[in-house]
Amino acid sequence: MEPRLVGPGPYRATRLWNEIIELFRAGMPLRKHRCRFKSYERCFKASEAVDCLHELLGSNQNFGPEVTRDQTVKLLKKFLKNHVIEDIKGRWGKEDFEDDGRLYRFPPSSPLKSYPKKHSCGKEVIKFPDWNEPKAGRSQEHIPVKSVIMNSEMWYKRHSIAIGEVPGCKLVFRRELTQTNIEEIWKSMTLSRLQKVLGLDSLDEVLDTKLVNSKHIVQNVYNVNKQGIVTLEDKSKELPHWILSAMKCLANWPSCSDLKQPTYSGFERDVFKTIVDYFGQMKEPLLTFNFFDIFVSVLGLLQKPSKAVEALQISCLLLPPENRKRLQLLVRMMARISLNQDLPPLSESVRTRTLMVQAFSRCILCSKDEIDLDELLAAKLVSFLMDNYQEILSVPSALKSSVEDHVVHLQRVQIKYAGSDSDAPLPPPSFCHQISTGDFEYQRATGSQEPLASLLEEIVMNKEISVKDKKKKLKQFQKSYPEVYRVRFPTPESEAMVFPEKMKQKPPILMWALKKPFQPFHRTRSFRM
Numbered sequence: 001m002e003p004r005l006v007g008p009g010p011y012r013a014t015r016l017w018n019e020i021i022e023l024f025r026a027g028m029p030l031r032k033h034r035c036r037f038k039s040y041e042r043c044f045k046a047s048e049a050v051d052c053l054h055e056l057l058g059s060n061q062n063f064g065p066e067v068t069r070d071q072t073v074k075l076l077k078k079f080l081k082n083h084v085i086e087d088i089k090g091r092w093g094k095e096d097f098e099d100d101g102r103l104y105r106f107p108p109s110s111p112l113k114s115y116p117k118k119h120s121c122g123k124e125v126i127k128f129p130d131w132n133e134p135k136a137g138r139s140q141e142h143i144p145v146k147s148v149i150m151n152s153e154m155w156y157k158r159h160s161i162a163i164g165e166v167p168g169c170k171l172v173f174r175r176e177l178t179q180t181n182i183e184e185i186w187k188s189m190t191l192s193r194l195q196k197v198l199g200l201d202s203l204d205e206v207l208d209t210k211l212v213n214s215k216h217i218v219q220n221v222y223n224v225n226k227q228g229i230v231t232l233e234d235k236s237k238e239l240p241h242w243i244l245s246a247m248k249c250l251a252n253w254p255s256c257s258d259l260k261q262p263t264y265s266g267f268e269r270d271v272f273k274t275i276v277d278y279f280g281q282m283k284e285p286l287l288t289f290n291f292f293d294i295f296v297s298v299l300g301l302l303q304k305p306s307k308a309v310e311a312l313q314i315s316c317l318l319l320p321p322e323n324r325k326r327l328q329l330l331v332r333m334m335a336r337i338s339l340n341q342d343l344p345p346l347s348e349s350v351r352t353r354t355l356m357v358q359a360f361s362r363c364i365l366c367s368k369d370e371i372d373l374d375e376l377l378a379a380k381l382v383s384f385l386m387d388n389y390q391e392i393l394s395v396p397s398a399l400k401s402s403v404e405d406h407v408v409h410l411q412r413v414q415i416k417y418a419g420s421d422s423d424a425p426l427p428p429p430s431f432c433h434q435i436s437t438g439d440f441e442y443q444r445a446t447g448s449q450e451p452l453a454s455l456l457e458e459i460v461m462n463k464e465i466s467v468k469d470k471k472k473k474l475k476q477f478q479k480s481y482p483e484v485y486r487v488r489f490p491t492p493e494s495e496a497m498v499f500p501e502k503m504k505q506k507p508p509i510l511m512w513a514l515k516k517p518f519q520p521f522h523r524t525r526s527f528r529m
Contacts, residue, residue: 003060007300008198008311010205010293013373016062018112020075020373021084023060025106028052033103040088043105049076049085050099061303063376066383068354071376073099083107177411183214185410189403190217194314197307198297206293212318219321221395228394230325237322239329243278246271251333253343272346272359279330279363286327289368291318296365296377302384309388313396324393327364331382331389334360338386357382452484460488460498467499474498 003023006015028049030042044052054072057063077095079085086092088103097104177185191212195203203209223231232238239247249271287295294315301308316324337343338353347355361378364385385392459473478485489495 003056003062005061005300005303008206008297009200009300010297012293012296012300013367013377014113016377017373019062020057020060021079021112023056024053024079024084027056028106030105035088035103040103040105043088043103046076046098046100046102046104049104057376062299063380064383066354066357066379067376068358069099070358071379073097074375075373080104083111177407182407183218185407186217186221186403187212187214189406190314190317190399193399193402194294194311197311197314198301200297203294206297208290211290213320216320217317220317220319220324221400223321224395229328230321232321232325234322239326240278243275244329246275247329247333250275250343251336253337253340268344269346275333276359279360282363285362285364285366286319286323286330287365288319288323291315292365292367292374294318295381299377299380302380305388308384309391310396312385312388312392313394314399316393317395328389328393330360330364331385331393334382335386335389353386356386449484449487452481453488456481456484456488471499 003019006012006019009015028044029052030044033040033043033045050069050072053076054067054069057067057072057075058065076085077097080087080092080097081095083092084106085104086107088105092107191203191207191209198206200206219233220230223233225231250268253268295312298308298311298315301311316327319327334356337346338356343352346352350358357379361375361382365374365378365381367374456474456477459470459477462470465473474485
C-alpha cells in the first residue's frame with residue numbers, strides 16, 4: 001500500500017489516523033519470536049515496531065523527516081491504548097508501551113475510526129443598506145438629474161458603430177456603511193477567500209463560521225505597530241512583563257537589554273524553562289480549540305508552500321487579537337533561538353530546533369477532544385510556522401486591498417438605469433486565477449466576437465437607415481473586424497443578399513416597332529413619255 005497525500009478537508013486528522021494504521025499493518029514485518037521458553041507466531045518486538053513506524057512516518061509526506069523517535073513511541077502508546085496492537089497475551093488499553101524488547105502483535109482487525117457527523121452550520125446572510133435609501137439629510141427629489149437619451153446616430157458619430165438606444169438613468173445614494181457593516185464585509189470576504197485557497201466547496205465541515213468574530217479580523221488588520229505586531233486595546237490581556245523580558249533575553253542573546261548579564265552557568269536554560277512553564281499552563285492553545293480543524297486542514301497544502309502560507313495568513317486573522325500577538329512573539333522567539341549560533345545548547349540530547357518544536361507545539365495547536373495524531377500534526381504546523389513566520393503572521397495585502405476597494409465601491413454614488421433591479425446585492429469581488437495561453441486566446445476571441453456579431457446583425461437588419469448608409473457602416477465594420485465580418489458573410493453571394501438588386505424596367509414596346517423595318521429607297525428606271 002502506497003502512502004498518499006491527505007489534502008485539505010473535513011476530518012483530516014481521522015483520515016490520517018486510519019491511513020497510518022493501514023500502512024503500519026501492511027508494512028510491519030511479522031516473525032516468530034521466543035519469550036520465556038515459549039514461541040509466538042506472527043509478532044514483533046517493541047523496538048522493531050518503533051523502527052518501522054518511525055521510518056514510515058519520516059517517509060510519509062503528510063508528516064516528514066522531522067518526526068522524532070520519541071514522538072513515534074508516543075504514537076505507539078496510543079496504538080496500544082486503542083487496540084491497534086496488543087501484547088502477546090492479548091492485553092491492551094494502557095499506554096505502557098516502551099522502546100524495548102517486549103513482544104506485541106496485531107489483533108485480527110485494528111479498529112479504524114469512523115467519521116463523526118457534524119450538523120452543518122447555517123450560512124450567515126449579510127444585509128447591506130438598500131440602494132434606494134438616501135443618506136441622512138439628503139432627499140432624492142432635490143438631486144438634479146438629467147435624463148440621458150442617446151440615439152444610435154449620435155453614438156455612431158462618436159464610436160463609428162451604432163448600438164441602439166441608451167435608456168435614461170439617475171443617481172442614487174446608499175446609506176453610509178456603519179462599522180458593523182464594514183466588519184461583516186471583512187468577515188464574509190475573508191472566509192470566502194479562505195474557502196477558495198483550501199479548494200473546498202464549503203467551510204461548514206471544518207469551521208463553524210458563527211464562531212468567527214468579525215471585530216477580531218478588523219483589529220488584527222489595522223491595530224498593528226511598525227513591526228506588524230498586534231496592539232491590544234485591553235492592556236490587561238498583555239503578556240506579563242517578566243515573560244516578555246525572558247523572551248527578549250533568549251531571542252536577542254547575548255544582548256539582554258531587560259535583564260542583567262548571567263552570572264552562573266545554565267542561566268539560559270533556566271530562562272527557557274520559565275518560558276516553557278508559562279505557556280504550558282495555558283488552558284487553551286493559541287490557535288484555539290474552535291479553529292483546530294481549519295488549521296489541520298491547511299496542513300494538507302504544505303506540498304504547495306505558497307498556498308499554505310496564504311491559507312495560514314488568512315486563518316491567523318480569525319484569532320482573538322491577544323492570541324495572535326502571543327503567537328507572533330512566541331514564534332519569532334523560537335525562530336531566532338533556532339538560528340542563534342551564540343546561544344549555548346538548551347539541551348544535551350536534543351537539537352535546539354527540535355527542542356523548540358517539542359516544547360511549544362502543544363501550546364500552539366491541540367484539540368479539545370483527544371486526537372491521537374494532534375502532537376504530530378502540531379509539530380508539522382509549528383515547523384512550517386517557524387520557517388515562514390514573517391509572511392504568515394503579517395496581514396495579507398491582496399485581501400486587504402480587495403476588501404477596501406469593495407467598501408469604497410459600496411459607498412460610492414451609483415447610476416441606476418430604468419428597469420434595473422437596484423436592490424440586487426453586488427457580488428463580492430472575485431479573485432483571479434492563472435489560465436493557460438490557449439484558454440486566454442479562446443476566451444478573448446469568443447468573449448469579444450459574440451457582442452460584435454450581434455452588433456453586425458443589428459446593422460444588417462436595420463431597415464430605418466438608407467442603403468447608402470448601411471453599405472458605409474458595413475464597409476467600416478469589415479475594415480475594423482474582418483474576422484467577424486467573414487463569419488457572417490463567407491462569400492460575396494451572401495453579402496449581395498443584403499442588398500437585392502432592383503428589376504430594371506424594360507421600355508414599352510412601340511407599335512411602329514412591330515411593322516416591317518424601314519426599307520431603303522431603290523431608284524427605278526423612269527420612263528419618259
